[in-house]
Amino acid sequence: MLSVRMAHPLSLIFLLMIHRAYSEKEHVNYIHPCICALKDSSVIMNCTFTYPTGYQIMKVFWTKTTVKNADNEFPDLSEDPEYSQRLQYLGDKQQNCTIRLSHVTQKDEHKYYFRFTTDNPTVKWLGKSGVTLAVTDLQVESPERVTEGDSVRLTCKSSCALTEGATFIWYRNSQPLTERRDRNNQLLLQSVRREDAGRYSCALHGHTYISPAVQLSVTYAPKSVSVSISPSGEIVEGDSVTLSCSSDSNPPAEISWFKGGTFVGSGRIYSISNISSDHSGEYKCKSRNIHGEKYSDAVTLNIMYPLKSISVSFMQSAQFWEGESVTLICSSDSNPPALNFSWFKENQSSAVGSGQSFSALQSGRFYCEAHNQHGSQRSDAVTVIVKGRLVILHISIVCGACGAAVFIITMLILYDMCVW
Numbered sequence: 199m200l201s202v203r204m205a206h207p208l209s210l211i212f213l214l215m216i217h218r219a220y221s222e223k224e225h226v227n228y229i230h231p232c233i234c235a236l237k238d239s240s241v242i243m244n245c246t247f248t249y250p251t252g253y254q255i256m257k258v259f260w261t262k263t264t265v266k267n268a269d270n271e272f273p274d275l276s277e278d279p280e281y282s283q284r285l286q287y288l289g290d291k292q293q294n295c296t297i298r299l300s301h302v303t304q305k306d307e308h309k310y311y312f313r314f315t316t317d318n319p320t321v322k323w324l325g326k327s328g329v330t331l332a333v334t335d336l337q338v339e340s341p342e343r344v345t346e347g348d349s350v351r352l353t354c355k356s357s358c359a360l361t362e363g364a365t366f367i368w369y370r371n372s373q374p375l376t377e378r379r380d381r382n383n384q385l386l387l388q389s390v391r392r393e394d395a396g397r398y399s400c401a402l403h404g405h406t407y408i409s410p411a412v413q414l415s416v417t418y419a420p421k422s423v424s425v426s427i428s429p430s431g432e433i434v435e436g437d438s439v440t441l442s443c444s445s446d447s448n449p450p451a452e453i454s455w456f457k458g459g460t461f462v463g464s465g466r467i468y469s470i471s472n473i474s475s476d477h478s479g480e481y482k483c484k485s486r487n488i489h490g491e492k493y494s495d496a497v498t499l500n501i502m503y504p505l506k507s508i509s510v511s512f513m514q515s516a517q518f519w520e521g522e523s524v525t526l527i528c529s530s531d532s533n534p535p536a537l538n539f540s541w542f543k544e545n546q547s548s549a550v551g552s553g554q555s556f557s558a559l560q561s562g563r564f565y566c567e568a569h570n571q572h573g574s575q576r577s578d579a580v581t582v583i584v585k586g587r588l589v590i591l592h593i594s595i596v597c598g599a600c601g602a603a604v605f606i607i608t609m610l611i612l613y614d615m616c617v618w
């Protein structure tokens with residue numbers, strides 16, 4: 199109760215003083231009552247003041263509140279640890295009350311007032327209209343993505359209106375862009391190319407503060423679509439083979455695979471394990487996104503395989519007359535085709551001939567053996583039979599008694615082995 203009672207008369211004096219000070223005509227003139235400052239920059243609050251002649255100025259200072267402290271005075275900003283290092287009084291004690299506040303941050307957004315006191319305790323002023331300080335950062339406003347060939351406009355946004363003369367600087371991937379500055383705080387990219395993609399930021403000329411970077415992505419249809427084969431080099435049946443489709447596109451493309459004209463699979467990788475000769479052929483991939491599609495060139499898979507289904511066939515028949523020969527042909531399936539053929543007579547160790555065909559002169563069981571670099575294989579044996587000697591006797595008997603009758607008797611005499 200006591201403290202309340204004590205407070206009453208003091209408060210009255212206080213109110214009277216305030217009333218008196220504020221009722222006077224304005225003695226403080228702020229040249230820019232509202233200031234929009236860029237974060238981290240220095241702000242000059244330009245100010246002049248006048249005071250009645252006959253008094254002596256005791257103290258000049260700035261404050262950010264119209265509420266007095268315990269000492270019945272406004273708190274002096276230069277004694278505030280938040281400000282003391284950054285605040286510089288540029289004015290004097292006569293008429294100029296300009297201050298500079300450096301490294302401003304959002305926390306400095308306030309109204310600031312100039313205060314002076316004179317040698318007469320009742321003659322003191324607070325410039326109550328004050329200077330309103332707004333602090334802004336810069337934000338790049340940009341669409342996230344733009345399609346190649348389109349135009350895009352990027353805006354460097356501030357939360358308060360920066361001074362008219364402010365010059366904006368643009369950066370892409372931290373490199374300043376020299377040209378293409380559009381209207382004051384805008385950057386116009388016309389007919390966007392892929393190289394225009396990047397992280398864009400903006401700044402004000404003469405200021406160190408740079409906005410956070412914003413990614414601009416340029417979308418385009420697939421380009422440079424190609425297939426690579428792993429492992430490279432010769433592919434042999436049973437190998438595992440991987441086909442990879444690479445393409446440049448944004449957004450990423452969907453990949454599909456074709457063998458000949460037939461769809462065989464999808465995904466960037468097409469794997470074939472335990473490959474067989476059936477997989478031989480031409481492969482290509484198709485890369486597709488919302489902007490278009492493109493095929494790769496075709497790659498050929500030529501699957502090598504060792505000899506299979508080797509067999510011997512006869513050019514004519516398996517039987518022949520002595521003195522003639524029979525030609526045997528060795529047929530085989532392999533990749534690469536066999537070039538090296540050897541002929542054997544059954545139960546003889548050394549070859550009796552070479553080359554894809556062989557002329558047998560004697561009876562016997564023959565087989566061929568073919569080689570390619572992946573192996574060799576022998577055929578089943580075939581039987582060759584010499585039927586015997588063909589003797590044609592032309593016996594012309596001229597029958598004198600019959601006069602005109604001529605008999606020709608042709609006889610086949612078979613000897614050695616008789617097959618009939």
Ligand SMILES: *[C@@H]1O[C@H](CO)[C@@H](O)[C@H](O)[C@H]1NC(C)=O
Nearest residue numbers: 229230242243244245246296
């Ligand atoms: C402060 O105001 C005066 C008078 O209008 C002007 O001449 C001066 O250039 C201003 N200074 C700044 C830093 O704004």
Ligand SMILES: *[C@@H]1O[C@H](CO)[C@@H](O)[C@H](O)[C@H]1NC(C)=O
Nearest residue numbers: 244245246288289294295296
């Ligand atoms: C006050 O002083 C500052 C710093 O010396 C100066 O830049 C400014 O122009 C002065 N203001 C006036 C109104 O003279």
Ligand SMILES: *[C@@H]1O[C@H](CO)[C@@H](O)[C@H](O)[C@H]1NC(C)=O
Nearest residue numbers: 435436437471472473474475
């Ligand atoms: C590979 O394929 C061949 C023929 O298709 C088959 O005989 C063989 O067992 C397969 N091998 C493996 C390891 O799957």
Ligand SMILES: *[C@@H]1O[C@H](CO)[C@@H](O)[C@H](O)[C@H]1NC(C)=O
Nearest residue numbers: 537538539540569570571574
């Ligand atoms: C052909 O076969 C012979 C005998 O088997 C061998 O010495 C030679 O290296 C083979 N040549 C080729 C090209 O396979």
Ligand SMILES: *[C@@H]1O[C@H](CO)[C@@H](O)[C@H](O)[C@H]1NC(C)=O
Nearest residue numbers: 543544545546562563564579
């Ligand atoms: C070759 O030898 C095998 C046994 O080694 C035998 O069974 C076969 O009858 C023989 N063939 C000929 C034509 O002599």
